Amino acid sequence: MRLEPPEKVSVEELKIDVREVEPLLQAPPMNIPHFPDAMVKMKTKEGKEQILYIREAKLEEAPLMMEHIKKYMDVDHDFYDIVGARVYAEILGWYRQRLKDPYHLVGLIDGLWVGLANGRLMNEDVNISLHTMALTRGGRIGAVMYYAKAYYGFEILKNKEWWATYESYNGWMRWGLGMAQPSYPWPEYQHELGGARVYYVTKKYWDSAVKKYIQQMVGADLDFNVPDSVKKANAVMRAPDEITV
Numbered sequence: 001m002r003l004e005p006p007e008k009v010s011v012e013e014l015k016i017d018v019r020e021v022e023p024l025l026q027a028p029p030m031n032i033p034h035f036p037d038a039m040v041k042m043k044t045k046e047g048k049e050q051i052l053y054i055r056e057a058k059l060e061e062a063p064l065m066m067e068h069i070k071k072y073m074d075v076d077h078d079f080y081d082i083v084g085a086r087v088y089a090e091i092l093g094w095y096r097q098r099l100k101d102p103y104h105l106v107g108l109i110d111g112l113w114v115g116l117a118n119g120r121l122m123n124e125d126v127n128i129s130l131h132t133m134a135l136t137r138g139g140r141i142g143a144v145m146y147y148a149k150a151y152y153g154f155e156i157l158k159n160k161e162w163w164a165t166y167e168s169y170n171g172w173m174r175w176g177l178g179m180a181q182p183s184y185p186w187p188e189y190q191h192e193l194g195g196a197r198v199y200y201v202t203k204k205y206w207d208s209a210v211k212k213y214i215q216q217m218v219g220a221d222l223d224f225n226v227p228d229s230v231k232k233a234n235a236v237m238r239a240p241d242e243i244t245v
């Protein structure tokens, strides 16, 4: 856009350092506590014990994560493609600092990356759940990853509300139905993921009912006393060699 200046000016061109533009494009981060490393003792479908180690992803892992996640854009069942595309954009948004207060939790079993759960904070009160992905199916890994991020929101970040939505039947079954989440009137309220319904959990509902979800789902709780042996076994995150979902 151009307009003639309403006054004589001594310098007609202003030079702007992009470093001065950046604060306008990037949201200043809220200083939020980190998710402490956790583990959950789980069983495979065959009954074998396994330990799911959950921690925050590190920014330097974003390229590895994107490299792997982009493969799901071609998986045209169970909505992995749309979730893959959106998760790719969310990791990139975090990496390029174009997402407000994002968090990404990764689930590992002996270093193998098996699950992801992410979201972002709208403000101190409202936590926007973005996506959860099981990179290995059948072990309820997705269910636990979602619980871990909701736990992070309510118990560590002290959020008052959780806003979710669902692209897939599996996601809706797991948490929309599985946590009996009510939804706000639609279309008055729309989730940022495509304007779909906002399903929500309040802190009161979390305390009274949803907190028990993980016990009912896998018969164990999040354990924040992670022994060194588990940390060591998961010291290096590696993406699955193949897509098996």
Ligand SMILES: CC(C)(COP(=O)(O)OP(=O)(O)OC[C@H]1O[C@@H](n2cnc3c(N)ncnc32)[C@H](O)[C@@H]1OP(=O)(O)O)[C@@H](O)C(=O)NCCC(=O)NCCS
Pocket: 078, 079, 080, 083, 131, 132, 133, 134, 135, 136, 137, 138, 139, 140, 141, 142, 143, 144, 165, 166, 167, 168, 169, 170, 171, 172, 174, 245
């Ligand atoms: C939604 C999601 C995270 C749930 O993960 P999960 O809790 O680990 O559960 P799964 O999807 O593996 O399995 C769901 C159920 O169907 C069964 N199942 C379905 N497809 C299966 C498959 N291909 N292999 C093995 N089991 C399968 C599981 O055994 C499980 O049964 P259960 O309820 O008795 O445990 C996962 O389905 C996923 O990543 N989907 C694609 C991305 C997505 O939709 N994300 C959520 C967006 S709303």
